[in-house]
Amino acid sequence: MAVSCSKKYDDSALWGEVGSHADRLAALETWQAQVNSNISALQSLVNARQQGDAITGVTQFSTPTPGGYTITFSSSSPITIYNGDKGDTGATGAAGATGAKGDKGDTGATGAAGSTPQIGVAQYPTNSDVYYWTLNGSFILDASNNRIPVTGSKGDKGDTGNTGATGSTGATGPQGPAGQNGQTGASGADGADGAVGSVKANNAPKTGMDVHCKRDGDGRAQSHGRLAHKQPLPLRRRS
DSSP, X not given: OOOXXXXXXXXXXXXXXXXXXXXXXXXXXXXXHHHHHHHHHHHHHHHHHHTTOOEEEEXXXXXXXXXXXXXXXXXXXXXXXXXXXXXXXOOOOOOOOOOXXXXXXXXXXXXXXXXXXXXXXXXXXXXXXXXXXXXXXEEOBOXXXXXXXXXXXXXXXXXXXXXXXXXXXXXXXXXXOOOOOOOOOOOOOOOOOOOOEEEEEEEETTEEEEEEEEEOTTSOEEEEEEEOOSSOOOOEEOO
16 A cells, blocks of 8 residues: 655754754853853963062953953963853744643742853952952852862972983093193202222332322312322322
8 A cells, every 4th residue: 555645744843943042052152152261361360460460451342242351461461351242032933833722820920130140259368369269249169168269279399300310421621731840949968978089190110199089068079199290190090
């Protein structure tokens, strides 16, 4: 048995709802990015304050929307804080099928007025340099009801690094200049007198010369004697 349907199913209403949700999701992501940027800017502002960095200028801008302010410092990088903006009206969804008429409901209670959350920082105690996050003027607490500091506590001291490897022996340096001459030493003591020597020269039975030698205090030889012949005489050493 063959079954056919001549009427095409109309799913435009379904796709309209999908598109509406996508638009709202995109708007929520944009808002989240701006809030995160503002939180980061506040963190930088607190750090600059604690480091004694001075604000050098505040510039307002309108583009890109929703606008905001750019704050510049003397040393730190500039920060940007965005304004909150009104959300865009969502796309109109496709009309749904008419449902059965229901009973008249009770009038609902008036809802509380909406507000944009105000995120900031505050000192605690007021005379300290420690800042904590606040929401709408009240401190933000963690799961243990403790205030959340803007900056973390100081970390522990790191471990001592390993000893470096011994360096290689350096190259031999050039020859140094010659040193100055030393001072002249003191004179040595005089040597002892040597023994007296004698020399006898004979040329003839009746002629001759006796010579006696000795050393003076400087070690030089001195001689004395008598000469009985005027001619050169051969010398003979006395044994």
